[in-house]
Amino acid sequence: NAGVTQTPKFRVLKTGQSMTLLCAQDMNHEYMYWYRQDPGMGLRLIHYSVGEGTTAKGEVPDGYNVSRLKKQNFLLGLESAAPSQTSVYFCASRADAKEYFGPGTRLTVT
C-alpha cells in the first residue's frame, strides 16, 4: 500500500492563479480531510468528506473548494490564490479512529 499520497509536493503560484491539489489513498477509507498547517497554529481543517460524492466545510473553508468524485481521491482547489493561502497542506484519510496523513504540499503564493 502506498498509503496517502499528495501531488504536487511543492508549488509556487502568483496571486489570482488557480490550482488543484490531489490527494489519493489506497486503503479504501471512507473519510478524507484537507488541513492547512501554519506556524504556531497547528493544523486547521479546511474541508472533509465522509464518503464518495460528499463534502463538508471545516474550520477555514473560504477560498477553497473540494471534490470527491472517486472514493480514493480528494481534490482541493484554489480558484484565485491569495498570499494568505501560503501554507503547507496536508491530506488525511481515516479508519478505526485513526488518521493517516500524506507527506504534505508546500504552497507559496506570491
Place this chain on the structure above:
Amino acid sequence: AQSVAQPEDQVNVAEGNPLTVKCTYSVSGNPYLFWYVQYPNRGLQFLLKYITGDNLVKGSYGFEAEFNKSQTSFHLKKPSALVSDSALYFCAVRDPNFNKFYFGSGTKLNVKP
C-alpha cells in the same frame, strides 16, 4: 466548542531524562484524544490514542499518555528521552459526534545529547 491547548511552544530535555509534553482539552461529551508526531518536512505520524478504558495509554516508540478527566489533560510522557525524539508533537481531540479533529498548536521537543 471543541479545543485543544498545548501551553508550551518548546520543551527542552537532556537525553536519558524523562520528558512530558502537556495538553489540555475542552470538549463536550467524552473525548477521543490523540498524539501525533511530525518530523521535518514530513506528514504527521500517529503515536497513541485514548478512546475509553485505562487512563494510561501506551503508544509507539515508548511514548505513553495519561488521561486525566478532572484536569481535562492528556499529557504525553516518556521515561527516557532519545535525541531521535526531537520533533514537533501535536495533541488532537476528535469530536465523537462529528467527523472532525481539532489540533493543538504543537510543541517542539528538543532532546539534547
